[in-house]
Amino acid sequence: MDSPELLRFRTAVDAARAELARASAEVRDGKALEELRRLFLGRKRGRVTQLFEGLRAFEAAEKREAGRLANDLKTEVQAVLGEAESHLAVPAEAGTEEDLTLPGERPYGGAPHPLRLFQEEIEAVFLEMGFGIEEGPEIETDYYNFEALNFPPHHPARDDWDTLYIGDKLLLRTHTSPVQIRVMEKRKPPIRIIIPGKVFRRETPDPTHLPMFFQVEGLVVGEGVTFAHLKGTLEHFIRRLFGERIKVRFRPSFFPFTEPSAEVDIECLSCGQKDPACRVCGGTGWKEILGSGMVDPHVFKSVNIDPEKYTGWAFGLGIDRTAMFAFGIPDIRLFFENDLRFNRQFRLK
Numbered sequence: 001m002d003s004p005e006l007l008r009f010r011t012a013v014d015a016a017r018a019e020l021a022r023a024s025a026e027v028r029d030g031k032a033l034e035e036l037r038r039l040f041l042g043r044k045r046g047r048v049t050q051l052f053e054g055l056r057a058f059e060a061a062e063k064r065e066a067g068r069l070a071n072d073l074k075t076e077v078q079a080v081l082g083e084a085e086s087h088l089a090v091p092a093e094a095g096t097e098e099d100l101t102l103p104g105e106r107p108y109g110g111a112p113h114p115l116r117l118f119q120e121e122i123e124a125v126f127l128e129m130g131f132g133i134e135e136g137p138e139i140e141t142d143y144y145n146f147e148a149l150n151f152p153p154h155h156p157a158r159d160d161w162d163t164l165y166i167g168d169k170l171l172l173r174t175h176t177s178p179v180q181i182r183v184m185e186k187r188k189p190p191i192r193i194i195i196p197g198k199v200f201r202r203e204t205p206d207p208t209h210l211p212m213f214f215q216v217e218g219l220v221v222g223e224g225v226t227f228a229h230l231k232g233t234l235e236h237f238i239r240r241l242f243g244e245r246i247k248v249r250f251r252p253s254f255f256p257f258t259e260p261s262a263e264v265d266i267e268c269l270s271c272g273q274k275d276p277a278c279r280v281c282g283g284t285g286w287k288e289i290l291g292s293g294m295v296d297p298h299v300f301k302s303v304n305i306d307p308e309k310y311t312g313w314a315f316g317l318g319i320d321r322t323a324m325f326a327f328g329i330p331d332i333r334l335f336f337e338n339d340l341r342f343n344r345q346f347r348l349k
């Protein structure tokens, strides 16, 4: 027959075991697990610890049985804690394991900027037509940017090119036209080149203007070169870029270095010439993409080319502005925001 003390001890052990089952079922995280450990094995108040302390009250005869009960419970508590811990560890381990069934991550190797792609398309069309490619400096002198191009000092036409000066003598080129002069100084006709490059103007950025943008210049000089060549070549170029059906118009204009001069417009691809409130064309239905004209005889004189013998034509196209229309982009500033989500939309054809 168990003594009343041993009976109470058994009841206490059973109650602790029931509590262990209930509490362990609710363990969801490491913090709860630690609390469970303290509840049963805590050094002062832990259920198992207290049961062991209670052993002292037993006579030797019942001490062994009570000790066995307490020891069994302790083993059970440790097993339950170990089990709970391994369950908690499972999600963490699964996360670090490699899932070979997932699709691989494609490394991003970089890509040319959309404006570079567009410039290459332009170059390809002119290379096909037998043009060469030249380059020139971005920092220029007043002579090349203006004077040799038939802008006398203080001529009001200079105001059309809001210039950024570097001290008294140097400036950031406002167009690619100075490279016409540099090339004609070095080479005699026949000349058939394009000149892509960066240009700078004192402008406030807006949806169609940038203070730094790209142009591509064209220059053809030879005997018997006429305005018909200018028109035919530029029309062919524009149709190669925008498709055969694009509407193109030549509009009389003025540049000091060409005479006669024409600006070239293409139909507004944003509204299809239909929206009187179109934000891209302002309701006119047309967008200017380039300036052009027959090389002025004064320019030939400044590079010692005989204007009686040779004639020529030139053009200057805004690469960024034209790319806007080609890609259907509503705001030119998007090209320079360095937003990879924007840049990655453009790929070589």
Ligand code: FA5
Residues within 6 Å of the ligand: 174, 175, 176, 177, 201, 203, 208, 209, 210, 211, 213, 215, 217, 255, 258, 261, 288, 289, 290, 291, 292, 293, 314, 315, 316, 317, 318, 319, 320, 321, 322
């Ligand atoms: C010129 O710069 C002349 N040098 C073009 C030229 C060359 C005429 C050879 C005759 C012979 P213009 O300032 O219009 O012209 O600029 C040419 C083109 O550059 C414009 O048609 C437009 O497409 C682009 N452009 C001009 N200003 C800006 C700007 N702020 N932002 C972006 N593109 C611009």
